[in-house]
Amino acid sequence: MLTQVSLQHFKCFEQLRLPLAPLTLLSGLNAAGKSTVLQAFTLLQQTATEGEWNTTLMLNGSSIALGTASDVIDELSGRDTFGIGVSGDMFDCFWIMKTDTRKELALPIQTIVWKEADTWQPIVTDVTSAQQRLYRLVPETIWQASEHAQRLASMLLQLTYISADRIGPRETYIVTTPDQQANVGPRGEFTAWFLHSFAQYEPLPGLQFKDTPPTLQRQAEAWMDYFFPGCHFLVQPVERANLVTLSLRTNAANAYHRPQNVGYGLTHVLPILSACLGARAGDVILIENPESHLHPAGQSEMGVFLARAPPPASKLFWRHTAIMY
Structure with missing residues (x-):
């Protein structure tokens, strides 16, 4: 450590x-x-x-x-x-x-x-x-x-560094290969690819939701539902293109929508959740403004999420400029 x-x-x-x-x-x-x-x-x-x-x-x-x-x-x-x-x-x-x-x-x-x-x-x-x-x-x-x-x-x-300047909603997201990029990227630009490529990775136990399959995609979705009740996401590769799409919905009864048509905070939180859930023992994660675009209750929930990471498992640096409620 x-x-x-x-x-x-x-x-x-x-x-x-x-x-x-x-x-x-x-x-x-x-x-x-x-x-x-x-x-x-x-x-x-x-x-x-x-x-x-x-x-x-x-x-x-x-x-x-x-x-x-x-x-x-x-x-x-x-x-x-x-x-x-x-x-x-x-x-x-x-x-x-x-x-x-x-x-x-x-x-x-x-x-x-x-x-x-x-x-x-x-x-x-x-x-x-x-x-x-x-x-x-x-x-x-x-x-x-x-x-x-x-x-x-x-x-x-x-080491994973996530800057305050995260890219937010996009029509499509770029892809790469694991040997070139093993995390979500400094702006969260590889988050959708990361979730797709490492979908079956098993997160560390301290961050896992019970009664949810112990895989990266399903655990990330469970945490998104914790922050934004009813939230689900879908990652799909674009045929004959080095791109993936990310679709979101905020209610199980609704259809999936482009990220531009749901809350802005969703795409700012997803890189943080994905990076922490995808961390291995001894990894270092640096996060600027994890509370960005979150309402006060969401800011508090972010603190709960980061605190749950097992101490020997991943190191979290938290730059925070707002009040924690």
């Missing part, structure tokens, strides 16, 4: 050491740095996923786009470096990035400091050395020798 995230000279933070719990709720004033914490994790995930041998931190990619070095390095410090660290029960890893120009779109990783149980002695890797290679952001020699390093690399690959 992750226990801490550390930031150094990253965006609004000169220094931050934030303890983490099985469910971590970030709340506060606008521009206080809540999204920054989530973005730090997402940068690591994006870099590990889009280039397995990357030695530069990708500021711009399919998950997140933060601009140039000048946009992410703490302006007040005037420095040319920043650091991101994650700690778990059995390991600690800190990446230090250095730039020669603040116009760079990807920042070279200069140094990695690795510690693990039982000795917790630091192993410092100079990534700029021609002899050093990284695999999924972990020094290759450490990755080969350490089970904890392998778990970290796997965690970064499996």
